[in-house]
Amino acid sequence: MSRNPNCPFCSLDTRVLKENNLAQAFLSNPRKVPGHFLVIPKRHIEQPWDLTKEELADIFELIFFIEKRIVSQLGEGADIRQNYRPFLKQGKLKVDHVHFHVYPRYNEDYLYKVAEKYEADLFTELDPSEMAEFAKLLKD
Ligand SMILES: [Zn+2]
Numbered sequence: 001m002s003r004n005p006n007c008p009f010c011s012l013d014t015r016v017l018k019e020n021n022l023a024q025a026f027l028s029n030p031r032k033v034p035g036h037f038l039v040i041p042k043r044h045i046e047q048p049w050d051l052t053k054e055e056l057a058d059i060f061e062l063i064f065f066i067e068k069r070i071v072s073q074l075g076e077g078a079d080i081r082q083n084y085r086p087f088l089k090q091g092k093l094k095v096d097h098v099h100f101h102v103y104p105r106y107n108e109d110y111l112y113k114v115a116e117k118y119e120a121d122l123f124t125e126l127d128p129s130e131m132a133e134f135a136k137l138l139k140d
Contacts, residue, residue: 002043002044003044004044004097006090007044007095007096007097008095008097009038009040009044009095009097009099010044010097012024012026015027015029017037018062018065018066019042019062020058020061020062021054021058022041022042022043022052022054022055022058022059023039023040023041023042023055023058023059023061023062024039024040024042024062025037025038025039025040025062025065025066026038026040028101028103030092030093031103032101032103032111033103033104033109033110033111034104035070035074035103035104036101036102036103037066037101037102037103038099038100038101038102039059039062039063039066039099039100039102040059040097040098040099040100041055041058041059041098043055044097045097045098046086046096046097046098047084047098048082048084048098050098051098059100063080063100063102066078066102067080067102070102070103070104071104074104075104075105075106076104076105076106076107077104077105077106078102078103078104078105079101079102079103079105080100080101080102081100081101082098082099082100082101083101
Protein backbone atom coordinates (compact mmCIF):
# COMPACT_ATOMS: atom_id res chain seq x y z
CA MET A 1 0.00 0.00 0.00
CA SER A 2 1.56 3.33 -1.01
CA ARG A 3 1.96 5.79 1.85
CA ASN A 4 3.14 9.39 1.99
CA PRO A 5 5.40 10.18 4.98
CA ASN A 6 4.07 13.76 5.11
CA CYS A 7 0.43 12.68 5.20
CA PRO A 8 -1.41 12.46 8.55
CA PHE A 9 -3.96 10.05 7.07
CA CYS A 10 -1.25 7.57 6.00
CA SER A 11 -0.34 6.87 9.64
CA LEU A 12 -3.64 6.79 11.54
CA ASP A 13 -2.82 3.69 13.61
CA THR A 14 -5.09 3.73 16.68
CA ARG A 15 -7.45 6.36 15.24
CA VAL A 16 -8.97 3.77 12.86
CA LEU A 17 -12.39 2.70 14.14
CA LYS A 18 -13.56 0.52 11.25
CA GLU A 19 -11.85 -0.86 8.19
CA ASN A 20 -12.20 -3.31 5.37
CA ASN A 21 -9.72 -4.49 2.76
CA LEU A 22 -9.02 -1.13 1.05
CA ALA A 23 -10.62 1.59 3.22
CA GLN A 24 -10.62 2.97 6.76
CA ALA A 25 -12.98 5.09 8.87
CA PHE A 26 -12.08 7.37 11.78
CA LEU A 27 -13.28 10.51 13.54
CA SER A 28 -12.36 13.88 12.07
CA ASN A 29 -10.12 15.96 14.33
CA PRO A 30 -10.84 18.81 14.23
CA ARG A 31 -14.52 18.05 13.59
CA LYS A 32 -17.44 20.10 12.38
CA VAL A 33 -20.09 18.43 14.53
CA PRO A 34 -20.10 15.50 17.00
CA GLY A 35 -20.13 12.25 15.02
CA HIS A 36 -18.12 13.67 12.09
CA PHE A 37 -16.43 10.65 10.46
CA LEU A 38 -13.94 10.47 7.62
CA VAL A 39 -13.59 7.52 5.23
CA ILE A 40 -10.39 7.14 3.20
CA PRO A 41 -8.69 4.71 0.85
CA LYS A 42 -5.73 2.99 2.54
CA ARG A 43 -3.61 3.92 -0.48
CA HIS A 44 -2.43 7.56 -0.59
CA ILE A 45 -4.35 9.18 -3.44
CA GLU A 46 -4.92 12.91 -3.94
CA GLN A 47 -7.34 12.95 -6.87
CA PRO A 48 -10.69 11.18 -6.39
CA TRP A 49 -10.77 9.94 -9.98
CA ASP A 50 -7.63 7.88 -9.28
CA LEU A 51 -9.61 5.59 -6.97
CA THR A 52 -10.06 2.09 -8.36
CA LYS A 53 -13.50 0.50 -8.60
CA GLU A 54 -12.48 -1.83 -5.77
CA GLU A 55 -11.42 1.11 -3.55
CA LEU A 56 -14.67 2.93 -4.30
CA ALA A 57 -16.67 -0.17 -3.39
CA ASP A 58 -14.83 -0.53 -0.06
CA ILE A 59 -15.06 3.22 0.68
CA PHE A 60 -18.80 3.31 0.01
CA GLU A 61 -19.34 0.12 2.01
CA LEU A 62 -17.93 2.00 5.05
CA ILE A 63 -19.75 5.24 4.19
CA PHE A 64 -23.13 3.53 4.01
CA PHE A 65 -22.40 1.47 7.15
CA ILE A 66 -21.68 4.71 9.05
CA GLU A 67 -24.62 6.53 7.48
CA LYS A 68 -27.03 3.76 8.52
CA ARG A 69 -25.64 3.77 12.09
CA ILE A 70 -25.92 7.56 12.28
CA VAL A 71 -29.49 7.59 11.03
CA SER A 72 -30.65 4.68 13.18
CA GLN A 73 -28.83 5.59 16.40
CA LEU A 74 -27.99 9.29 16.40
CA GLY A 75 -30.53 11.24 14.50
CA GLU A 76 -32.61 12.05 11.52
CA GLY A 77 -30.23 12.26 8.57
CA ALA A 78 -26.64 12.41 7.36
CA ASP A 79 -24.48 14.30 4.89
CA ILE A 80 -21.81 12.69 2.70
CA ARG A 81 -19.29 15.06 1.19
CA GLN A 82 -16.03 14.98 -0.75
CA ASN A 83 -14.05 18.17 -1.42
CA TYR A 84 -11.38 18.51 -4.10
CA ARG A 85 -9.55 21.78 -3.50
CA PRO A 86 -5.95 21.56 -4.74
CA PHE A 87 -5.71 25.36 -4.55
CA LEU A 88 -5.55 25.09 -0.73
CA LYS A 89 -2.32 24.10 1.02
CA GLN A 90 -2.35 21.03 3.26
CA GLY A 91 -2.83 22.00 6.90
CA LYS A 92 -4.91 21.28 9.99
CA LEU A 93 -8.18 21.84 8.10
CA LYS A 94 -7.13 20.41 4.72
CA VAL A 95 -5.45 17.07 4.07
CA ASP A 96 -4.53 16.10 0.51
CA HIS A 97 -5.28 12.35 0.98
CA VAL A 98 -8.71 11.78 -0.62
CA HIS A 99 -11.39 11.54 2.05
CA PHE A 100 -15.16 11.50 2.35
CA HIS A 101 -16.95 13.25 5.21
CA VAL A 102 -19.97 11.56 6.85
CA TYR A 103 -21.79 13.37 9.64
CA PRO A 104 -25.21 13.46 11.28
CA ARG A 105 -27.82 16.06 10.38
CA TYR A 106 -30.95 17.13 12.19
CA ASN A 107 -33.76 19.48 11.34
CA GLU A 108 -32.49 23.05 11.87
CA ASP A 109 -29.24 21.75 13.43
CA TYR A 110 -26.08 23.72 14.23
CA LEU A 111 -24.78 23.61 10.64
CA TYR A 112 -28.11 24.88 9.40
CA LYS A 113 -28.22 27.71 11.93
CA VAL A 114 -24.65 28.94 11.40
CA ALA A 115 -24.38 28.49 7.63
CA GLU A 116 -26.97 26.69 5.56
CA LYS A 117 -29.93 28.88 6.35
CA TYR A 118 -28.06 31.61 4.46
CA GLU A 119 -27.38 29.32 1.50
CA ALA A 120 -31.04 29.36 0.48
CA ASP A 121 -30.35 32.80 -0.99
CA LEU A 122 -27.66 31.30 -3.27
CA PHE A 123 -30.15 29.16 -5.20
CA THR A 124 -31.50 30.62 -8.42
CA GLU A 125 -33.55 29.26 -11.31
CA LEU A 126 -31.41 27.64 -14.00
CA ASP A 127 -31.15 29.84 -17.07
CA PRO A 128 -31.50 27.96 -20.45
CA SER A 129 -28.25 29.45 -21.83
CA GLU A 130 -26.36 28.43 -18.70
CA MET A 131 -27.91 24.96 -18.99
CA ALA A 132 -26.65 24.67 -22.59
CA GLU A 133 -23.20 25.95 -21.62
CA PHE A 134 -22.72 23.41 -18.84
CA ALA A 135 -24.34 20.56 -20.79
CA LYS A 136 -21.37 20.91 -23.18
CA LEU A 137 -19.07 19.99 -20.32
CA LEU A 138 -20.41 16.43 -20.39
CA LYS A 139 -20.26 15.91 -24.16
CA ASP A 140 -17.64 13.40 -25.35
ZN1 LIG B 1 -1.99 9.79 2.76
